[in-house]
Amino acid sequence: MSEKVLLVDDEGDFLEALSQRMTSRGMEVTTTTSAREAIKKVEEGSFDAVILDLMMPEMDGLEVLQTLKQKKPEIQVILLTGHASVAKGIEAMKLGAMDFLEKPAEIKELTEKIKKAQAKKMILVEKHNEEKIQKILVDRGW
Amino acid sequence: MKGEWEILGQEGFQFFGKMSASISHEIKNTLAIINENAGLLEDFTIMAEKGLPLNPERLKGLAGKICVQIRRADRIIKNLNRFAHSADERVKAVDLFEILELVTALSERFAARRSLTLALVPLPEPLSLTTYPFFLENLLWLCLDFVMAQAQSGKTIFLTGEKRPGGLQIRFTGIENGNGNRPSDFPSPREKALLGVLGGDLHFDVFKREVVLTLPQDLRS
Numbered sequence: 204m205s206e207k208v209l210l211v212d213d214e215g216d217f218l219e220a221l222s223q224r225m226t227s228r229g230m231e232v233t234t235t236t237s238a239r240e241a242i243k244k245v246e247e248g249s250f251d252a253v254i255l256d257l258m259m260p261e262m263d264g265l266e267v268l269q270t271l272k273q274k275k276p277e278i279q280v281i282l283l284t285g286h287a288s289v290a291k292g293i294e295a296m297k298l299g300a301m302d303f304l305e306k307p308a309e310i311k312e313l314t315e316k317i318k319k320a321q322a323k324k325m326i327l328v329e330k331h332n333e334e335k336i337q338k339i340l341v342d343r344g345w
Numbered sequence: 346m347k348g349e350w351e352i353l354g355q356e357g358f359q360f361f362g363k364m365s366a367s368i369s370h371e372i373k374n375t376l377a378i379i380n381e382n383a384g385l386l387e388d389f390t391i392m393a394e395k396g397l398p399l400n401p402e403r404l405k406g407l408a409g410k411i412c413v414q415i416r417r418a419d420r421i422i423k424n425l426n427r428f429a430h431s432a433d434e435r436v437k438a439v440d441l442f443e444i445l446e447l448v449t450a451l452s453e454r455f456a457a458r459r460s461l462t463l464a465l466v467p468l469p470e471p472l473s474l475t476t477y478p479f480f481l482e483n484l485l486w487l488c489l490d491f492v493m494a495q496a497q498s499g500k501t502i503f504l505t506g507e508k509r510p511g512g513l514q515i516r517f518t519g520i521e522n523g524n525g526n527r528p529s530d531f532p533s534p535r536e537k538a539l540l541g542v543l544g545g546d547l548h549f550d551v552f553k554r555e556v557v558l559t560l561p562q563d564l565r566s
Contacts, residue, residue, distance in 0.1 A: 213457075214374050214377070214378060216378045216382075216410060216413075216414070217374070217377050217378045217381060220378065220381030220382045220384070220385055220410070221381045223385055224381060224384055224385055224388060227388055227392075258370060258458070259458075260458045260459070260460050283377075285369065285370040285371075285373030285374060285377075286369065286373070305373075306373050306374065306376070306377040307373070307376050307377040307379075307380030307381070308377075308380075310381075
């Protein structure tokens with residue numbers, strides 16, 4: 204099953220090149236240069252992974268991360284940054300990021316992390332569905 | 346005076362650090378774009394080895410994009426170099442437009458993060474002043490930072506300079522329909538310390554909603 208990825212970065216040329224490379228590797232890629240549009244796309248669609256630039260206009264990357272996790276807790280977010288400090292990395296993980304990569308990133312490494320993101324999301328969704336079924340069974344006394 | 350120099354030192358370090366970090370982020374972004382486009386070239390080569398035809402126009406396009414980013418990185422490094430060299434000499438004669446141009450270039454990324462545009466208006470005539478270049482750049486940045494905080498998202502901030510009796514005047518405009526925030530402390534001790542060493546005057550015109558910086562043309566006189 205091909206991975207569904209949302210790429211979010213204010214550099215259009217970066218998005219264009221990376222999305223082409225990801226598409227040629229079998230992924231289904233959506234791109235946006237706007238943080239607010241990214242939130243809207245996540246609300247309306249279903250993505251296995253969001254690759255999110257940390258420094259963007261409109262909204263700070265960590266703020267976007269927090270909002271995405273509030274709207275879709277199962278979404279897996281991989282942050283991309285020009286400077287991956289330990290402090291920022293810890294802050295990002297605490298807010299629910301799946302991983303934290305420094306630009307320029309190796310496509311092989313990014314692809315592996317996206318596959319992991321898809322697997323992790325599937326586990327979370329299955330767990331959530333199981334919990335829902337359990338609750339129905341309990342509520343109905345079956 | 347010792348207190349002012351302590352403020353100047355602390356502020357100077359923070360200013361230098363902030364600008365250096367911003368420049369390094371921008372260079373990383375250009376490297377990321379070059380990396381992806383070079384990666385695409387590699388992908389096309391691998392596909393060609395497997396028998397898929399190469400599209401010369403596409404290759405040309407990729408090469409062009411890489412060149413654009415290299416030129417962008419070169420401009421960024423040139424600005425970093427000019428900025429670094431502004432601390433070479435304490436007091437020297439500088440071209441006002443060049444200094445405004447440099448500070449505008451260094452501040453563009455910060456403006457973009459606030460969805461603002463910076464526009465430097467060409468000066469009516471060449472103007473030079475003898476001053477501390479680094480401290481002047483620091484003060485211009487603080488003025489811009491203040492004005493950007495007042496401005497509404499999507500707007501353009503204009504910088505203009507002109508000769509006035511007794512010196513030069515630099516105006517920061519574009520906050521006529523600002524966000525309504527009342528500046529609580531401007532100029533603050535940081536700006537005042539810089540004004541002290543530059544021999545300048547700074548005020549926020551509440552009615553015209555513009556920041557006006559006046560400087561002597563020659564600090565030594």
